[in-house]
Amino acid sequence: MAKATKKQALGRGLSALLKDPENDIQSVQDKNADKVIGNIIELDLDFIEVNPFQPRTNFSEESLQELASSIKELGIIQPITVRKLSLNKYQLVSGERRFRASKLVGLETIPAYIRIANDQESLEMALVENIQRQDLDPIEIALSYQRLIDEINLTQEQMSERVGKKRSTITNYLRLLKLDPIIQTGMRDGFISMGHGRALIAVEDQTVQLDIYEKILQNELSVRNTEALIRNYNTSKEVKVPSKDNTEEAPKYIKKGIGVFSEYFGHKIDVKVSKNGKGKITIPFHSEEDFNRIKKLIQGAK
Known part of the structure; x- marks a missing residue:
């Protein structure tokens, strides 16, 4: 218990050091840099801005609320990583979900590792670290690989070494962007x-x-x-899905009317009819925005 208290006190002491204008650390050569860089420090949330290089663009509101509840109960288990921009100004390198969830809970500070890096190093750190995450979708990973190629000028071989993935795996992700x-x-x-x-x-x-x-x-x-x-x-050169046993070819009245449905909803509408004459109409949608568009069409037809 004494060790935990000492560690927390150390973090608070370093936080005070960072707020002192006479100790505005800008590089690893500056005085007291060794006491700050790479250490865990309790950092004011108001001093932190999100990372424009963050490859993740989708943040589930439900999962953020779940993480916020966990933080409220157990605290921050894994510190975030930030880079120092200037006095009392930091930018996230990794940990945006923890940062957002902490704000939801109403915390004033968050434990953070302090790094000093230029924009290119920050982008590379953010991309490489986020690629390692388990909850990124395939397109987010593919876009991260593409940014490493376009903005850091890494080859696929170099990326393979940085992220610990086979070159063929990287190639498979990049091909998804086609x-x-x-x-x-x-x-x-x-x-x-x-x-x-x-x-x-x-x-x-x-x-x-x-x-x-x-x-x-x-x-x-x-x-x-x-x-x-x-x-x-x-x-x-024909896209054909075999009919299931419990369905039969659609009657003429459906074939004549399905085009109207498809044109109205802006998608190809699927109609299935069973042997007893009953059937179902399937309206596909591709995003929340698309779903809401279709809902408005249906509501407007009442």
């Missing part, structure tokens, strides 16, 4: 998996990609079934 943006959004939202995305890359025509993507959603196709569908397409 998919139509709607499909990329579907992957980010969890409608399809990376396996589905990798299968769809084999289709160069993005119009056909979208057609197959909608078939995947409508028929809840597995990755294996998707791969089979794409193999058949590459052979016959």
